[in-house]
Amino acid sequence: DGGITQSPKYLFRKEGQNVTLSCEQNLNHDAMYWYRQDPGQGLRLIYYSQIVNDFQKGDIAEGYSVSREKKESFPLTVTSAQKNPTAFYLCASMRASDNTEKLFFGSGTQLSVL
Amino acid sequence: GDSVTQMEGPVTLSEEAFLTINCTYTATGYPSLFWYVQYPGEGLQLLLKATKADDKGSNKGFEATYRKETTSFHLEKGSVQVSDSAVYFCALRVGGSNYQLIWGAGTKLIIKP
Numbered sequence: 001d002g003g004i005t006q007s008p009k010y011l012f013r014k015e016g017q018n019v020t021l022s023c024e025q026n027l028n029h030d031a032m033y034w035y036r037q038d039p040g041q042g043l044r045l046i047y048y049s050q051i052v053n054d055f056q057k058g059d060i061a062e063g064y065s066v067s068r069e070k071k072e073s074f075p076l077t078v079t080s081a082q083k084n085p086t087a088f089y090l091c092a093s094m095r096a097s098d099n100t101e102k103l104f105f106g107s108g109t110q111l112s113v114l
Numbered sequence: 115g116d117s118v119t120q121m122e123g124p125v126t127l128s129e130e131a132f133l134t135i136n137c138t139y140t141a142t143g144y145p146s147l148f149w150y151v152q153y154p155g156e157g158l159q160l161l162l163k164a165t166k167a168d169d170k171g172s173n174k175g176f177e178a179t180y181r182k183e184t185t186s187f188h189l190e191k192g193s194v195q196v197s198d199s200a201v202y203f204c205a206l207r208v209g210g211s212n213y214q215l216i217w218g219a220g221t222k223l224i225i226k227p
């Protein structure tokens with residue numbers, strides 16, 4: 001079955017440490033997105049990528065970095081510069097030419113600070 | 115700027131009750147409107163959408179009508195089930211070449227048997 005896989009499901013970060021969240025999709029989608037979800041708030045866009053080797057900052061990119069070396073993969077690194085990283089992180093994808101405008105989401109990664 | 119406002123939760127109902135979750139928006143131009151649902155511990159799934167004024171989106175017994183005159187996209191269901199317990203997000207699509215969504219804060223729905 002096609003879908004989006006995020007790993008790990010739970011992740012703990014120590015002070016000053018960089019951590020990387022994995023996102024892989026086998027839907028052959030062109031566009032991929034990273035969102036941050038905090039309790040009681042809507043989703044906020046961190047980064048997005050519409051094609052391989054290209055990505056753009058979203059609304060809250062500071063303290064985060066991404067890469068898009070393969071169509072299937074869009075890992076997110078939470079750097080030590082992100083002072084409040086505890087949140088639920090969601091990866092999503094969409095076929096760029098899809099008129100249904102439907103985002104497909106992974107199951108998320110809960111990141112906590114030790 | 116563009117924004118989405120949803121009613122605060124949690125909303126608690128008994129099984130078979132009528133559901134309304136309010137959503138209003140502010141946007142320039144003519145946005146597309148969406149409802150996504152998030153079940154516990156999972157990512158979001160598209161529930162329904164509408165792309166122009168007076169369109170009605172529907173899925174799994176849920177409906178929402180794009181009302182331009184009141185800038186609203188309220189979610190309704192005639193008879194809810196325990197399995198409908200989830201968080202519901204209203205969102206709008208910002209126009210332009212890059213696909214980006216503006217999200218509401220989400221409304222948690224609890225259905226009691």
